[in-house]
Amino acid sequence: MKIYTIRDIAQMAGVSVTTVSRVLNDRPDVSRATQEKVRRVMAECHFVGNANARGLKQAESDLVAVIIRGRRNPFLNELAEAMLQCAQESRAAFVTEYIDERADEFSRALTLIGERRITGIIFVGSRIDARCAALAEVNIPMVFVTVSTLGTVMEKRASSVSIDDERMAREAVEALIRRGHRRVAVFGGDPEGEDSLALRARGAREVLRAHGLDLSRYVETRLTLSDAYEAALSYFRQSDADAAFCMSDTAAMGVMRALSDLGRRVPEDVSVLGVDGVDIGEYLTPRLSTIAQPVQELARQSVGVLEDMMERGAPARHVTVGAELVLRESVR
């Protein structure tokens, strides 16, 4: 199978490479006749332009990288899918880049800037921490989704689109308390960071305090099925908690399994509440209660904000979208 270049096409169509390039880029200044002739030849040869050459030439081509933390994270994948949908209409081309949860997405971003000359970045599911320093000198539009950069070192540089994590955590725990739970366990990440998990921990603490309770039932764990499962297994062996607020649906599933293993029923003995609202949640038995993140909205806004920055040089903006507490069977 021969791979044709723009030059081959030009020759076959009896025009110059420039003209072919024009047709390729839908430039208006080509006569109908020439255009059709060129298109016909391209179609016959199954011509596909070389992206490397194009990328090399157009230093300013709009290429945005969507960096997703965790290929196995269903929520982030739902979100990425929705973003790519929104990006269809964008003038820019979007490429997804998965990165291991333990890897450093910021240095990866730097590499991407160097090697592919990307002109925009969306960080999906990143944490804001010291590693951000790597981005200090970068001056290309970026937006963080699912985490707010407000009040962090990135505030001025990067936009963010997220739910109000603190408030939603408050609402979640409040709901649990209102339903008679006094011994609320919380499964989350490092409560001292600047990320969304820390905000949720803070929100949970506030509400507990307001009700004369505290965050002493905090279980720090990675939010994976197996880690949350193990954490819950050892925690509930010696705990009288009657509710668990888990900072991701995936973690909640691990916790539910552990409870089941320990002979505790959900929700009769322990209520379980997750975060994210992944589709699998409502297929579980019992159906998982959750704080559903507005995936479409998150996607739409993040792509929109990035475009504003890229096309109109808009300054960093911080958007908060509404999440929804969805009470299903896993909460008593």
Place this chain on the structure above:
Amino acid sequence: MKIYTIRDIAQMAGVSVTTVSRVLNDRPDVSRATQEKVRRVMAECHFVGNANARGLKQAESDLVAVIIRGRRNPFLNELAEAMLQCAQESRAAFVTEYIDERADEFSRALTLIGERRITGIIFVGSRIDARCAALAEVNIPMVFVTVSTLGTVMEKRASSVSIDDERMAREAVEALIRRGHRRVAVFGGDPEGEDSLALRARGAREVLRAHGLDLSRYVETRLTLSDAYEAALSYFRQSDADAAFCMSDTAAMGVMRALSDLGRRVPEDVSVLGVDGVDIGEYLTPRLSTIAQPVQELARQSVGVLEDMMERGAPARHVTVGAELVLRESVR
């Protein structure tokens, strides 16, 4: 933030671009001293080579595309992750390319060949059908994972690595029958294709026949949570089936939820058996029985076979790896 080119580095290090290029590619013919000097300058500038330029020049760079059908498919994602792991040691660079389940991965492959000059392809979770014709003229190494191309038009051209779908389906249904089930429903895709789902349907049919039963309880559906759920809901409303063999774990989850909605207990009233062995399965209640695909093995073999083809010009090979029937709580 300035983006440095190899030329800048050369200038700063007081050498020629050729030398920098040599260092960049770990060529042996550079003196220790020069090498160190260049490396130091590159490190100081956080130099990252432009992949477009490199890709443009090296028409024969080993770039393989891993085309994955369905970003939301947990099994395929597990598999892709494992493959990328194996690919770390490979000389070739691997890039993942997700494609919608309804899109055409074959024409996408053609485009990738044209625009990124890829030199190898791994199709993850593809179906073999008429669309393959598009690949007829392509002569680059390809391997299909999870589906066998043996006996199809692609047999000579493309390698494949998969489980013995027909046999595993036989084993699955056999296990169900052995446990006293006579009314086995099967949830799968088009039973008349050339893909793995059709093979499974065939295997199921054989065993049923051998036991004086038939495939009349076949429910054709897409193997997603919602589609399988809807299909099962309407099917079980008017069916006396006492077991369901589902051709993916995801579909099995949808079916379990539907059964639960209809007041049928799993496994007391209906046994459910899936395929794939995704990690979430053992966290469900009841724990999902499944035909577990050997993810690591599938990954290792597919990458290995592709490398054999790329580096040694090996002919297409067809590898069958062993799957394992894992009986858990969802089967009586």
Place this chain on the structure above:
DNA sequence: GTGAAAGCGCTAACAG
């Protein structure tokens, strides 16, 4: 061991 120079395929002035 090192450098000069010729492109890879494409786009974008600049002329005509």
Place this chain on the structure above:
DNA sequence: CTGTTAGCGCTTTCAC
């Protein structure tokens, strides 16, 4: 409306 020309940043002969 169309063509000529000069690179984008890198690798790779081919000399020295």
